[in-house]
Amino acid sequence: MIELKNVNMNFRGNQTLKDINLTIEQGEIMVIIGPSGSGKSTLLRMIIGLLKPTSGEVWVNNREITQMPEDELNKIRLEMGMVFQYSALFDSMTVGENVAFGLRQHSDMPEEEIWRTVRRKLRMVGLRGKENAMPNELSGGMKKRVSLARAIAIDPHIVLYDEPTAGLDPIMSNTIDRLIVSTRRMIRATSVVVTHDMSSAFSIADRIAMIYGGSIIEIGTPDVIKQSENPIVAKFIRGATALPESKGRSRA
Known part of the structure; x- marks a missing residue:
């Protein structure tokens, strides 16, 4: 479903990514770990086409996207959902309007069908009846669930998660983990998750x-x-306070 071939990324004279080779199979949950500044979020932005590598290829569902014109790339993005680290909800919109946003922007779905979809997706993430709530009335965990409902509203083939459990207590983190797994099962999406949370x-x-x-x-x-x-x-997975200076050999 996703393949990165010999990807390099230079940013302001620094090499952010070096010779990345990674294949992610259809329906797989691939988790990307690493310390802050290691290039995890850069990799996500390349998959969704927001950044282009300095060299190398990025393939999504058998299509190489790095040289695509923006109108074709936008069609690819309609097959993807993104759950942002800080939820990125529109504060002036209700929960239902947030979930409906992508459907209104990118589909010809009748309004009645949009709201049926909104209610269905909110039920999937455990937020039945919250359509009219405002984001400022929600806890951090509830906002993450709304963000997930919005990401899967279009039934994407791929869902990208940027630190989905950041800032959440262990109970809510476990809830989000279960939702990621159940979402993969329900919509058969390929998932890419960037996280520092080793338990997750x-x-x-x-x-x-x-x-x-x-x-x-x-x-x-x-x-x-x-x-x-x-x-x-x-050392990283055990939470060491400092990592060795040696970068080791890349193998993917």
């Missing part, structure tokens, strides 16, 4: 890729990552 990563991932210094230094199932002999990976 091990709970939801089919595979985990660790980025360090702009390179993928380890990739595998949660069990493979837990047993990694790479000292950088081992």
Whole structure:
């Protein structure tokens, strides 16, 4: 469903990503981990076409997107949903209007069908009856769930999550984790999750890729990552306060 081939990204003279090779299978939950500034969010923005690599190819559903004109790229984006780190809800709109936003912008769906879809998606994320609530009336966890409902309103083939459990307590983090897994099952979407939360990563991932210094230094199932002999990976997943200076070898 997603493939990055020999991707490099230079930004203001710094190489943010180095020789990234990554394949994400249809229906898979791929979790991207790594310290702040390692290039995780940059990778997400490349997949959705907001950033173009300095070199290399980005393939989405068998289409290479880095050289696509914007109108074609917008069609690709309609197959994707994005759950932002801070929810990114429109404060002046109700919950229902937030979820309906993409449907109104990018479909010819009748208003009655839009609202049926809104109610259905809110039920899926456990927010039945919250259509008329305002974002400022919601907790952080509820805002994340509204953001997820908005992302899946168009039944995307791909859902991208940027730190979905950031700032949430452990109980709500577990709720969001369960929603990510159940969303994959219900709409059969391929999921890419960027997170620092190792408990979440091990709970939801089919595979985990660790980025360090702009390179993928380890990739595998949660069990493979837990047993990694790479000292950088081992220290990171155990919450070490400092990582080794050595960047290790990239392998993807």
